[in-house]
Amino acid sequence: MKTLLIENLSKNKGAKSILKDINLSIEANKIYGIIGNNGAGKTTLFKALLGLIKYSGLITIDDCVLKCNNSREYLKTTGLVMPFPDYYDKLSIREVFEEHLFYMNCKLDKDIDTILNDVGLKTSVETKIEELSLGMKQKLNIALALSHNPDLLVLDEPFNGLDRKGITMLKSIIIAFKKQDKVVLISSHSFGELDDIIDEVIVLDNGEVLATDSIQVLRQKAINSLEDYYSLLWKGDRNAK
Numbered sequence: 001m002k003t004l005l006i007e008n009l010s011k012n013k014g015a016k017s018i019l020k021d022i023n024l025s026i027e028a029n030k031i032y033g034i035i036g037n038n039g040a041g042k043t044t045l046f047k048a049l050l051g052l053i054k055y056s057g058l059i060t061i062d063d064c065v066l067k068c069n070n071s072r073e074y075l076k077t078t079g080l081v082m083p084f085p086d087y088y089d090k091l092s093i094r095e096v097f098e099e100h101l102f103y104m105n106c107k108l109d110k111d112i113d114t115i116l117n118d119v120g121l122k123t124s125v126e127t128k129i130e131e132l133s134l135g136m137k138q139k140l141n142i143a144l145a146l147s148h149n150p151d152l153l154v155l156d157e158p159f160n161g162l163d164r165k166g167i168t169m170l171k172s173i174i175i176a177f178k179k180q181d182k183v184v185l186i187s188s189h190s191f192g193e194l195d196d197i198i199d200e201v202i203v204l205d206n207g208e209v210l211a212t213d214s215i216q217v218l219r220q221k222a223i224n225s226l227e228d229y230y231s232l233l234w235k236g237d238r239n240a241k
């Protein structure tokens, strides 16, 4: 994947406008941090990008426009970390992998134990999801997202529940991933974790893109943390732009 182009993307739910005319150009070999207050539209944007919800506007991956009838094919090239649906609780890790691979229509190139080990999840594949801690579920989620070697990694609050070792592991996975001509989109409220790894920041507010900036440019302006950047934006200090 080289580019992901989002043009005039909007999403309404009843009378409510959840995403409003989003335009973004996403490039490979970069990590994008998507930040914004609760309810800003980050998860909804991710769902649209993955073809999981209907929307108006155009999403183009390289030269291919994402449509309902090709979204399943496109999903195979994406890895997604989002909270598990409730019905997963009674499934075992093995069953979740089977369901994931069936949905993605792909096969593993490593055995499940090796994949779990790679993300630091030390438990039997027969363990039920309801028996996993929040951090263990997150590690499993990451393992699933990477299991089919995607081109685009979409991570919705991936640091939630991870211990320090897990966070360090995930950051190194993300950095190694982007270096392979791939794209990473991460939404997180943990600015400190994003600070170390992102190349670009996209700020959503009330369903709109409030700002997009390169971290390198922000550093040149002596804005050295997302926390400072975000405060400046909300103070209306346009020097942050």
Ligand SMILES: Nc1ncnc2c1ncn2[C@@H]1O[C@H](COP(=O)(O)OP(=O)(O)OP(=O)(O)O)[C@@H](O)[C@H]1O
Binding pocket: 013, 016, 018, 036, 037, 038, 039, 040, 041, 042, 043, 044, 045
């Ligand atoms: N199925 C739905 N029906 C109605 N409104 C919805 C639905 N899903 C999301 N919304 C609304 O869309 C808006 C954006 O929600 P979204 O989950 O995308 O925000 P977010 O930026 O991911 O928030 P958070 O940081 O809290 O995770 C919110 O106002 C939410 O209430």
